[in-house]
Structures are given as structure tokens and as C-alpha cells.
Amino acid sequence: MKFHKEGYTSLALVILFIFVVNAIADYFDANQYVKWFLYILSAFLFLTIVQFFRSPRKLIALDDNIILCPADGKVVVIEETDENEYFKNKRLQVSIFMSPTNVHVNRNPMSGVVSYFKYHPGKFLVAWHPKSSTDNERTTVVVKNANGVEVLFRQIAGALARRIVWYVKEGDTVQQGEEFGFIKFGSRVDLFLPIGTKVDVNIGDKVVGGKTVIARF
Incomplete structure (x- = not known):
């Protein structure tokens, strides 16, 4: 530690x-x-x-066939939804809420190249608000793996979280489980996966960043 x-x-x-x-x-x-x-x-x-x-220090076993959890917390959303910023089509959304007691390190869910990054200033609605994913201060990161599959993930600020930190930019090569950012004082991270991806978690599950398998290709 x-x-x-x-x-x-x-x-x-x-x-x-x-x-x-x-x-x-x-x-x-x-x-x-x-x-x-x-x-x-x-x-x-x-x-x-x-x-x-x-x-916490973590040993990550790399696996291109899985999506690792990007943050400690609780799964609060698993649903098909329209992703209108980058993909502009339907995706499978998995959202993880981080309370102030969770570890707030954010980790890459898979290895690959950052094909898209954008920071969005915005509001500070409570993290579980339906519009927090689109209206709050947030970052959007898209990583493309060696097989050409792209996964989008967002850091989203909440009512208490007033500072999002990120360590990646477009063109960077990232490794599964490595830190890509940090959110201070509680918030959430959203994942947008291809439709048909097999999800290994359920709503309400407690998950651990860099350890829990969220989904499999």
C-alpha cells in the first residue's frame, strides 16, 4: 500500500x-x-x-479477452443505451459508483492505443443522477485493442468530486490495469462495450479496480 x-x-x-x-x-x-x-x-x-x-499495489495478469474493472466501487448500471459522443450507436453500458471510502485510482480496462480523448467541463450532479453521464464534468477515453475492438470509458465528477485527473492522451499506448486517472472524493466511471459482450457482474456487486473481470469478449 x-x-x-x-x-x-x-x-x-x-x-x-x-x-x-x-x-x-x-x-x-x-x-x-x-x-x-x-x-x-x-x-x-x-x-x-x-x-x-x-x-494498493497490484499485480495485473494481462488478458486481451477480458475487460478489467476500471475502479473500486459498486455496479449501479448495466443496460443497452445510445452512446452519442463517439460511437453514435447502441452500446452496453456498465457504470461503477465510487463512494468516498473507495480507492479512487482509475485503471485501464484493456490494453491498446488511445484512439479518442476529450475533457468536458460541466455540472456536478450527484453521481447516480440519470443525466450525470452527459451533463457533469467528465472525460471520455476510447481505447482500441490489437483486435480492433474499441471500448469507451468515462470519468464522471459528482456532487463531492470537484477534480478529475487524467494521465492519457490520443495516440498513447496503454496497458491493461495501469493507472489512467484519479477522481477526488467520490464519483463514477462508465464503460461502453460492444453489444453482445458477455458481462460477468450484476447490479449491486462490489468490484475492485484492476482485479474484477467486468466482461469478456
Whole structure:
């Protein structure tokens, strides 16, 4: 387990806040109840940041015949839908909701070349809102594998998630299971798969990024 690089600034701000608040309490000689409250609050804030930005080390067994889960969380959508940004036809959508307690590293679901990338500014509707996939701040990534199959996946900001980070661009060669981005403080990732793809998960399943098999070709 390691601490993710995206959390360094947040951790530094929390440590600074803890130091300043406790120094003020000592300077004004606050009573023991106030000091213990601040100690508990400080520990809670510190542990919250550390757990949120944790980044487990993973050994990924590469397999071109499967779609790996791109994020930790819970499966909230499995349905056929129109994908109107890139494919402009029907696709099989699988959506994973990430709560603030989940690991927020986003991983490539398959190996290949990034054939399309776009960042969309937008709203911050709650992640389970029906229009969050099209109206919220988001990124769209399409990867084409060695067999010519393309899979689209989106990072979608939510009501709490106000920063999407990505590490890919068009033309990049990516490897299954490697990090392609990070979303701060809870949101969701959508996958758009070819119609007929065999899905290995069900709505409500808890899934693990880089480990759970979402679907098979």
C-alpha cells in the first residue's frame, strides 16, 4: 500500500490545519475538553485523507479477452443505451459508483492505443443522477485493442468530486490495469462495450479496480 501522489497537497493542507488549530488552542490555554476534541478531530481528518488517497499495489495478469474493472466501487448500471459522443450507436453500458471510502485510482480496462480523448467541463450532479453521464464534468477515453475492438470509458465528477485527473492522451499506448486517472472524493466511471459482450457482474456487486473481470469478449 502506498500514498497516491494526487493526495500530497491535501495531506499538506490538513497537516497545516492541524498544526495551526492545536497551536492556537495551546496559546489560549483551552480547557482539556476542547483540546481533546481538537485531538480527535485532527486524528479523524488525518486518517480520512490517508485512507482516501491510499493506492494498493497490484499485480495485473494481462488478458486481451477480458475487460478489467476500471475502479473500486459498486455496479449501479448495466443496460443497452445510445452512446452519442463517439460511437453514435447502441452500446452496453456498465457504470461503477465510487463512494468516498473507495480507492479512487482509475485503471485501464484493456490494453491498446488511445484512439479518442476529450475533457468536458460541466455540472456536478450527484453521481447516480440519470443525466450525470452527459451533463457533469467528465472525460471520455476510447481505447482500441490489437483486435480492433474499441471500448469507451468515462470519468464522471459528482456532487463531492470537484477534480478529475487524467494521465492519457490520443495516440498513447496503454496497458491493461495501469493507472489512467484519479477522481477526488467520490464519483463514477462508465464503460461502453460492444453489444453482445458477455458481462460477468450484476447490479449491486462490489468490484475492485484492476482485479474484477467486468466482461469478456
